Amino acid sequence: MPYSSKESLDWVNKRWKEDAPCEACGKSDWGVSEGIALKVIATGNDVLSYAERTLPVVPVICKYCGNIRFLHEAIIGAGEVES
Numbered sequence: 001m002p003y004s005s006k007e008s009l010d011w012v013n014k015r016w017k018e019d020a021p022c023e024a025c026g027k028s029d030w031g032v033s034e035g036i037a038l039k040v041i042a043t044g045n046d047v048l049s050y051a052e053r054t055l056p057v058v059p060v061i062c063k064y065c066g067n068i069r070f071l072h073e074a075i076i077g078a079g080e081v082e083s
């Protein structure tokens, strides 16, 4: 079962460096969205393949500039947030 946005933010706050700055603007104000599935377009032999493959990710968004990082949902789901 995917984590909720709050559980994902707890995971980020636990695992990332304290006050991890956004590489685009330098601020440290992150929000977490619900998980999504990105469609994967693989390349092989110089031909794009549009096979139905997806990558489950959790978007982590800088609230100041909108920069987005994607975390693999399975990694977050596998992690335990220690109290």
Ligand SMILES: [Zn+2]
Residues within 6 Å of the ligand: 022, 023, 024, 025, 026, 027, 062, 063, 064, 065, 066, 067
């Ligand atoms: Zn930013």
